[in-house]
């Protein structure tokens with residue numbers, strides 16, 4: 001009798017995986033066909049093992065052109081990522097900075113958070129993030145040279161071309177600041193930047209309610225309302241990075257003026273401030289959005305009504321999105337999603353009412369897995385994705 005597990009499927013897979021990894025380790029870069037030849041495994045087995053290793057972030061594709069000394073057919077080759085390597089995620093909220101580290105197998109290793117007036121103190125926020133990063137790698141005993149990239153989240157639109165905040169009204173202290181390059185300089189590693197709704201979508205895609213799904217829309221319903229759209233497993237960014245600004249969909253042309261300069265946007269009736277204004281004071285208490293969410297979950301009728309009305313309005317805009325992109329799933333995140341069905345039921349009804357039948361019938365509307373940590377986890381997912389895309393092509 002052999003060791004426990006010998007001969008089982010899991011053991012076999014593990015052994016195959018070790019053989020593939022060993023070849024990658026000795027060869028540096030190698031095609032899938034050559035791995036099959038070197039290990040004696042079938043091409044199908046190699047393809048399965050390589051797929052698993054890719055899912056774990058341990059193997060990446062590189063362009064094989066120029067690396068065929070005997071003038072062979074150029075093609076995709078594979079390289080092994082160092083399992084010791086890590087990425088950093090940085091989340092700038094309006095009033096906090098969080099930093100986390102993850103390894104390439106998608107394990108979150110640690111997190112740090114500090115409260116700070118981020119909106120108005122950009123330079124201090126960037127320095128604080130760099131300080132938290134150093135504290136964290138010290139605490140975890142990670143060699144700084146093993147950090148290969150960082151993802152940054154900001155609570156507002158991002159100008160991807162310039163790597164800076166795309167709106168002066170949302171982050172007043174950050175105007176003109178090249179956030180990605182400032183952070184790259186402070187951390188000494190390449191940094192990528194995204195807005196909060198797109199990061200929420202990446203967090204759900206990597207670890208949450210979108211893991212088994214390649215076409216979905218993530219809606220962040222909190223102080224603002226934004227969408228992160230995933231098509232064929234990739235984030236849709238648009239020409240300048242502002243895709244998904246669903247909060248500024250016009251619902252009523254004669255409606256109240258929105259801070260964006262238009263009238264009757266979704267945010268004028270369903271954003272956090274709109275809900276707070278609608279509910280007003282309760283028993284002499286000035287309510288915050290999180291208090292309203294709490295009261296609605298506890299059964300307070302006025303708070304429940306305000307949130308379900310917001311759900312109905314959000315559903316109208318999401319119905320339009322369903323008509324355009326026909327998502328398999330709509331994942332609702334942000335603070336409002338904490339109320340569960342109070343928000344989701346009217347939202348689903350609105351989609352059924354306003355979207356074409358085929359799109360409305362097939363879409364599965366559910367709550368996000370992450371609420372408070374969505375942006376931080378998303379910034380890690382962004383760093384993992386960007387470091388995969390940055391693998392050198394010879």
Ligand SMILES: [Zn+2]
Pocket residue numbers: 247248258259260261262265267
């Ligand atoms: Zn607007």
